[in-house]
Amino acid sequence: MTFLNEVTTRYPDAISFAPGRPYEGFFEVDSVHTYLDTYLEHLAKDRGMPSERVRTELFQYGRTKGIVHELIARTLEADEDLRVDPEALVVTVGAQEGMLLVLRALFASPRDVLLVSSPCYVGITGAARLLDIAVEFVPEGPGGADPAALAAAATRLRAAGRRPRAFYVVPDFANPSGTSMATEDRHRLLATAAEHDLLVIEDDPYGFFGTDPLPRPTLKALDPDRLVVHLGSFAKTCFPGARLGYVVADQEVVHPDGRRGLLADELAKLKSMTTVNTPSLSQAVIGGMLLHHGFRLREANERSRRFYARNMATLLDCLDAAFPAAERTALGLDWNAPEGGFFAVVTVPFTADDAALERCARAWGVLWTPMAGFHPAGGGTNDLRLSCSCLEPADIAEGVRRLAGFLREAV
Amino acid sequence: MTFLNEVTTRYPDAISFAPGRPYEGFFEVDSVHTYLDTYLEHLAKDRGMPSERVRTELFQYGRTKGIVHELIARTLEADEDLRVDPEALVVTVGAQEGMLLVLRALFASPRDVLLVSSPCYVGITGAARLLDIAVEFVPEGPGGADPAALAAAATRLRAAGRRPRAFYVVPDFANPSGTSMATEDRHRLLATAAEHDLLVIEDDPYGFFGTDPLPRPTLKALDPDRLVVHLGSFAKTCFPGARLGYVVADQEVVHPDGRRGLLADELAKLKSMTTVNTPSLSQAVIGGMLLHHGFRLREANERSRRFYARNMATLLDCLDAAFPAAERTALGLDWNAPEGGFFAVVTVPFTADDAALERCARAWGVLWTPMAGFHPAGGGTNDLRLSCSCLEPADIAEGVRRLAGFLREAV
Structure with a gap:
């Protein structure tokens, strides 16, 4: 995760699908x-x-x-x-x-x-x-x-x-x-x-x-x-x-x-x-x-549940809209459709490693987490994790637009 | 320490020289x-x-x-x-x-x-x-x-x-x-x-x-x-x-x-x-x-320092008063004179173990910590630790009075 933190620091304006953090908008200091x-x-x-x-x-x-x-x-x-x-x-x-x-x-x-x-x-x-x-x-x-x-x-x-x-x-x-x-x-x-x-x-x-x-x-x-x-x-x-x-x-x-x-x-x-x-x-x-x-x-937590559910729906809807089924198959792209939580996984036909993340951050201003780090015994090299928990829906939509640009370029 | 906790629960009214806790009187919830x-x-x-x-x-x-x-x-x-x-x-x-x-x-x-x-x-x-x-x-x-x-x-x-x-x-x-x-x-x-x-x-x-x-x-x-x-x-x-x-x-x-x-x-x-x-x-x-x-x-922490210093002085003064030098030697008792902190150690001519602690708690209403638990390689069987950090001076004086009674009986 060290590289991810470093990239995050270097591209502070990127939209980040990386951190698995809860949404902060409902926190109240008092x-x-x-x-x-x-x-x-x-x-x-x-x-x-x-x-x-x-x-x-x-x-x-x-x-x-x-x-x-x-x-x-x-x-x-x-x-x-x-x-x-x-x-x-x-x-x-x-x-x-x-x-x-x-x-x-x-x-x-x-x-x-x-x-x-x-x-x-x-x-x-x-x-x-x-x-x-x-x-x-x-x-x-x-x-x-x-x-x-x-x-x-x-x-x-x-x-x-x-x-x-x-x-x-x-x-x-x-x-x-x-x-x-x-x-x-x-x-x-x-x-x-x-x-x-x-x-x-x-x-x-x-x-x-x-x-x-x-x-x-x-x-x-x-x-x-x-x-x-x-x-x-x-x-x-x-x-x-x-x-x-x-x-x-x-x-x-x-x-x-x-x-x-x-x-x-x-x-x-x-x-x-x-x-x-x-x-x-x-x-x-x-x-x-x-x-x-x-x-x-x-x-x-019902308000949070609805917020996260809407974010997940936004993420999946935007991915579906960016890559209709036929094109998705043709490009060798896929993703799962989680029934809740913070995370979804996109499978890509290229190596989704630190170098790909760096290119994506620099050229497209969007961050994600390479999945290989979650496979200590090997695997996951073609997967990237998207977290949608701490973004607003509009940022998710813009983030997917940027990610789609990167994916079209990289496949 | 399990036995000590148990004895403490069984004799809630005993004066306890056991816990190495800070004094609570200066804490303020607000x-x-x-x-x-x-x-x-x-x-x-x-x-x-x-x-x-x-x-x-x-x-x-x-x-x-x-x-x-x-x-x-x-x-x-x-x-x-x-x-x-x-x-x-x-x-x-x-x-x-x-x-x-x-x-x-x-x-x-x-x-x-x-x-x-x-x-x-x-x-x-x-x-x-x-x-x-x-x-x-x-x-x-x-x-x-x-x-x-x-x-x-x-x-x-x-x-x-x-x-x-x-x-x-x-x-x-x-x-x-x-x-x-x-x-x-x-x-x-x-x-x-x-x-x-x-x-x-x-x-x-x-x-x-x-x-x-x-x-x-x-x-x-x-x-x-x-x-x-x-x-x-x-x-x-x-x-x-x-x-x-x-x-x-x-x-x-x-x-x-x-x-x-x-x-x-x-x-x-x-x-x-x-x-x-x-x-x-x-x-x-x-x-x-x-x-x-x-x-x-x-x-x-100057107020706390003075409080702890006075407590340590009270503890040592009371021990000195209870057992003047000649008697102390005759009975085979000794203690150190720490230059600060929470703890002093008394050496006794009998085994200061859980059984002794139990007798002391029951008959004299005072608690201390057997030192053997702090000697994992053996030793300390004739030592007991007195902590004076979280007691008021009057309780220290009364505690030493009780302890002296126990020691006179036990030696």
Whole structure:
């Protein structure tokens, strides 16, 4: 991503389909004060804390697993119909810290292998690299993670003496591919995990943002056997600057001395070695936001959902208009049609690498992300990722016009 | 520490010399709003950012190395006479994340060994354990880290085919021992590090809190050869709930392709795999605090320094009064006399373990920390740590009265 950042700096006026950031137009600076006060009032009134105790809660070192776990549990119930023991929640510094903790807790032996869809989010492969954990890639299909490919990979690894331990998956509107899993594939994935003795690490940052307002169930909501460790993030549903995420880790752990505990408590032990605890400031502001919205964060995000849905529709409509079906085929171009989220992928008949990006930025004033970076095992050289999350519709239209010019020139 | 937490819960009315937390009496809830506004005004007025840009700064994903690096650099210059390139700073989620990043960046081969004083802070050994880094312990003297013992350990390790890579040290008022290094020992430590090709990881959370208001120089301030990686923390000088720390990593790194860069940029790459970036909320509030105090954080902490100094004096005076010199010797008791900070150590002629702590809590209503937990290589079984940072002087006096009762009974 270093080159992409550099190009972005060199062409500040380019329209950028690169960053996977949330739209900023709905952020209001003053709301931070309001949310903070809402949380502090909640401590004083709903929880009956005297003012010294409220002060401690905000300023002092806090509970390692977090202080807004009960508020998050209530929100998961209202938004996802997910009933979670608050003690099974660990509040983390973004989902990224959650990934690091989960990988460190689950992977013990050099035989252990993490399975990841390809293409994949760079955060999970980064965390695995930091911890020297072996990763194997499972090709994704147009419908997202592919249970049959996962089964084949697990079988092959086990035959080679390795232990496939867990599968990382973003079931809704994945970064970078934009794909989503059908509900029946979610059931099939869980059956595959059970059969092959795999845990599933579900990462769900974009789940609220379907073009269809009716959501699909999270894997965790379909998981009576506790095979799913669920990672959540408030970066897209509240705001990234709080860096607030969480892990639902309700798996039972049996200690060498026979005592039983929750995976969440193992994650907490590790967290005391990474960040000690998640900033109470961030927890207070996001906690206040959850309270303010009556724990209905999905409802509170309806305006954002419609915005992102319209952006995705604009992006796809403009691509369709620029390259009608026959011409698209003749030129060897294609793209997918994500059902929500921030990302779509365009396939081109030339190498979509840093050099192509540089030409496109210089001559056409438009930026995108080469997909090869999301394929650590190779591949994606003819794909580019377009993110439409933080642009206004008019910029998307102009951006596609410029991109079309570049594509016509480059094919 | 699990047992200690449990005992603390079971004896809520005990006076506790256990937690190494800052005093809460000076925290003011409303100040969070003030500091946040101060920072936002700084962005708008001093840095000329339009309101949309300010909004981005607060809410959006931010620079991996942090957004208040320039404010921290100005503070280090005013407080420590330390001139640091802001680009060599990485703002972290507490000093703990800094430790994790620094260890991951510096330790590559299984031959590499981290040297740590014994007794030592559990955060550094925890981070090393998380990363499977080998640790060797160097006995601390009454004057803190012992350069001669460090040299001996480095020589012994190298002779055994290992690579002593870095030495972790808290030069001022160490946790848990309360010891401080004399200025001449600081020079000697740096000479030893240079001679034995070691880096020094300096952790400095308590430096402002000397009983003598005239500070000693940090190791980093004495380090023209850039042997010192300096970890800073705002947990004690501002407040822990922000979880804000930083690393000064101005070492030059030469890449395989010959390019040169800063260690700080290597830490940033790793940080993108641990927490992506430090919450801008926390950075904004602490940044506002630095601005509010004109970058003179040491001056702003003068009231705290006096408070902690008086508490330490009260603790030592009460111990002296309870056990006059002759009786102290006769009973086989002893304690050190730290020149500042939060901690002192009492040596007793019996095993100061969890069972002793339990008896003391039940019969005498006073808590302390067994020191053995800070000696991972063994030792400290006759020592207990007393923290006097978050108690009022009257509670310290009553706590020592109770402790004296316990000690008379136990010896």
